Amino acid sequence: MDLYQKRTNPEYTLTRNTPLRQGRSTSLLWSVILMGIAALFIVTTPASAGEQYMAGSPDLSASVSGTNEFTPGKEVQIAVTIENTGLNTVKFQKTGIIDRDDLPNTAKFLTVTLEPGNSGFIIKSDPQMLGDLKASSTVTSKFTVRIPSEISSGSYNLPVKLNYTYLYTADQYGTDTIQYSYKTIDQTFEIPVKVKPDVQISVVSADIQHLNAGTEGSIRLEVKNTGHEDAKKAIIVIARNNGSPVVPTQGNAYIGDFPSGGIATSIFKATVADSAEAQTYPLDVFVKYENTDGDVVSSDIKTIGVPVGGKIKFTIVSDPDTLTPGQKKVITVQYKNTGSAIAHQAQARVSMVDPFTSNDDTAYLGDVAPGETKEASFLVTVAGTATAKQYGIDSEIRYRDAFGNQIISDPIKLSLNIAKGTSIVDGLLKSPLALAVIAIAILGIGFALYHRNKSR
Numbered sequence: 001m002d003l004y005q006k007r008t009n010p011e012y013t014l015t016r017n018t019p020l021r022q023g024r025s026t027s028l029l030w031s032v033i034l035m036g037i038a039a040l041f042i043v044t045t046p047a048s049a050g051e052q053y054m055a056g057s058p059d060l061s062a063s064v065s066g067t068n069e070f071t072p073g074k075e076v077q078i079a080v081t082i083e084n085t086g087l088n089t090v091k092f093q094k095t096g097i098i099d100r101d102d103l104p105n106t107a108k109f110l111t112v113t114l115e116p117g118n119s120g121f122i123i124k125s126d127p128q129m130l131g132d133l134k135a136s137s138t139v140t141s142k143f144t145v146r147i148p149s150e151i152s153s154g155s156y157n158l159p160v161k162l163n164y165t166y167l168y169t170a171d172q173y174g175t176d177t178i179q180y181s182y183k184t185i186d187q188t189f190e191i192p193v194k195v196k197p198d199v200q201i202s203v204v205s206a207d208i209q210h211l212n213a214g215t216e217g218s219i220r221l222e223v224k225n226t227g228h229e230d231a232k233k234a235i236i237v238i239a240r241n242n243g244s245p246v247v248p249t250q251g252n253a254y255i256g257d258f259p260s261g262g263i264a265t266s267i268f269k270a271t272v273a274d275s276a277e278a279q280t281y282p283l284d285v286f287v288k289y290e291n292t293d294g295d296v297v298s299s300d301i302k303t304i305g306v307p308v309g310g311k312i313k314f315t316i317v318s319d320p321d322t323l324t325p326g327q328k329k330v331i332t333v334q335y336k337n338t339g340s341a342i343a344h345q346a347q348a349r350v351s352m353v354d355p356f357t358s359n360d361d362t363a364y365l366g367d368v369a370p371g372e373t374k375e376a377s378f379l380v381t382v383a384g385t386a387t388a389k390q391y392g393i394d395s396e397i398r399y400r401d402a403f404g405n406q407i408i409s410d411p412i413k414l415s416l417n418i419a420k421g422t423s424i425v426d427g428l429l430k431s432p433l434a435l436a437v438i439a440i441a442i443l444g445i446g447f448a449l450y451h452r453n454k455s456r
Contacts, residue, residue, distance in 0.1 A: 056104035057168075058135070059086040062112075062160040062189040065140050069194045072227070073149030073300050075124075080160055080191060082112060082130070083138045102180075105135040107164040114143040119156035119193070122146035133164070149300070153197035153228045157190040199234075199299045200227035201287055204263060206304055210402035212341045213276040213311035216249060217402065219268045221285065225258050227299070231289030234258035236266045239301075241282035245273035246306050248283075258289060269403070270306075278310035278340065312339030312409065314397045317373060320415035325355075326384035333414060335365065335397060336373040343368045343399035343409075348376040350414060351394040355383035365397070380416070388420045 065079035086105030102108065113127040125143040133139055168183040204222040211217030223236055238251045253266030270283075283306045287299045318334035333350075337343055346365040352358045363376030393416065397409040 057086055058084050058105050058107040058133070058164065058166050058185075060084055060107060060133070060162055060164070060187060062162065062191060064191045064193070068192060069196055070147055071196050071198045072147050072151045072153075073200055075144060075146045077142050078114065078145050078158075078191075078193065079140050079142045080112060080114060081138055081140045082110065082133060082162065084133045084135050086135045102167040103135070104167045107133040107162075107166055108182075110139070110162065110164045112141045113161040113163075114145075115159040115161065117157060117159050117190075119158060120148060120151055121156070121158065121193075122148065147195065149200050149226070151195055153195050156193050156195065158193055160189045160191055162187045162189070197229035198227050198291070198297070199225055199229050199231045199258065199260075199287055199289055201285065201299050201302055202226050203285055203302055203304050206306070208307055210341060211246070211270065211272055211306065212309035212339070212401075213245070213272050213278070214274040214407060215312070215341065215401035216269060216271045216405050219270055219283070219306065220265065221268070222263055222265050223285065223287070224263045225260050225287075228260055229291060230260055231258035231287060231291070232256075233296075234264070234287050234289040236264060237286055237288060238268050238270070239284040239286070241284045241303060244281045244283065245276035246270050246281045246283055246308065247273070258287065272308050274311065276308055276311075278308060280305040280307045282306070309340040312337065312341050312343050312399070312407070314338065314343075314368075314409050314412055316395070316412055316414060318375075320390065320417050321380075322417040322419050323380065323382045324419050325382055325386040325388075328379070328381045330377055330379050331416070332375055332377050333395070334373050334375050335368070335412075337368040337370055340370050341401070342370065343397065344401065344404075346374070346397050346399040348374075349396055349398065350378055351396075352380070353393055355386035355418075356391070356393065356416070357381045357383075368397075368399070382418060386418050388418050391416045391418065 061083050063081050063083070065081040068078075070076045084105070084107055086107075110130045110133050111127055112130060114123055114125065116123050123143060123145055125145075128141045128143075130139050130141060163184070163186050165182050165184045167180060169181040171179045171181075202224050204224050206222075207220040209218045209220070211219070219238065221236070221238070225231060234255050234257065236253045236255055238248045240247050248268060248270045250269040253268065255264040255266065258264060282303050284301045284303050286301045288296060289299070291297055314335050315338050316333055317336045318332065321329070321331040323329050323331075333348065335346075335348055344367050346368045348363045348365055350358065350361045352361060358378055358380050360379040363378060365374040365376060368374050392413045395412045395414040397412070398406065399409070400406055
């Protein structure tokens with residue numbers, strides 16, 4: 001077959017060209033498959049995209065949390081709530097952007113300071129650091145505030161100062177470098193605080209009478225309403241201060257209307273514990289009243305000092321009497337008031353014990369002033385079997401205080417001496433009168449004998 005026939009014969013051409021065409025088709029097929037796999041990988045695994053906020057900043061506000069009404073003369077807790085309502089208004093998202101560490105609407109390193117302004121309040125708390133405050137978040141800070149008692153009632157505005165930092169800009173350089181720019185902001189808000197009117201008291205004068213250890217005395221008080229509210233149905237009250245020995249027995253006095261600036265006078269009674277010393281002790285004073293809202297409330301407590309005198313004491317200042325066994329004798333005892341108050345209607349009493357007996361063991365002394373001495377007499381009988389020595393018997397004084405309360409003194413030791421018994425002759429020889437009688441009798445006998453002999 002010639003060359004022309006070979007070229008023009010289709011079967012031959014197909015036969016000759018089949019292996020070449022099959023190889024080219026296989027290469028093309030593999031290329032399509034690889035491109036499909038690559039396309040599939042690109043579709044199912046998208047590239048990572050970063051976020052960038054183009055606009056936004058914190059938006060803070062301050063308000064009082066809880067009550068904002070307080071009374072003068074107290075130390076209170078004022079809670080200040082800070083809220084962040086800042087928004088990020090524009091966000092840009094794109095592959096190759098690095099995420100920022102901070103959001104523009106986050107208030108970083110937030111510090112809150114409460115100031116008194118023109119209120120006269122005493123802010124006892126230092127500025128408080130609250131950390132970072134994110135958007136749509138709140139934080140509360142509590143401040144200790146002293147409201148002086150002389151503060152007038154009304155509304156006051158207390159400045160609240162906020163200091164914080166936020167992300168202002170973030171510039172990216174290349175694919176791995178960001179330069180941050182921050183701004184520091186100072187803001188001042190005012191929170192309203194209301195001071196309610198109330199009754200405050202001061203004790204103008206205190207007159208203490210007959211207040212001694214172990215007795216009852218009187219306390220006359222002049223009390224002034226130094227507050228800004230007129231009290232209705234007011235009652236002045238005195239009360240025991242913790243463990244003070246001064247205990248009120250008549251501790252309430254009704255004074256009725258008690259206007260601001262008014263002065264009321266009341267008299268109270270109180271007892272003092274028997275163990276109290278001569279010194280000044282605390283006593284609490286306050287007022288119960290009806291306020292303008294019709295509620296019954298109490299003023300703040302004022303503590304005053306109450307001077308207390310020493311306990312009424314008695315001592316025996318006379319020398320001990322001497323008796324003999326079998327003797328019946330009236331003894332005299334001198335009692336001295338060594339205390340600091342009058343013992344009214346005093347009576348002395350002795351408690352006889354063996355070998356003494358008495359049918360008259362009580363003696364009336366009357367009123368005994370401090371430093372005064374009164375004498376008492378008692379009829380005492382000594383048993384014939386008594387031993388010669390010094391004895392001690394108990395004695396006491398019963399008396400009344402200034403308000404008629406009966407009180408018994410501490411026991412007082414009374415000493416009595418018992419001497420040795422003597423014969424009748426010894427007794428006569430020791431008696432001047434007996435010796436005189438004996439001498440006269442001897443002279444009479446001698447004179448009679450002389451005349452008898454002379455007549456013989």
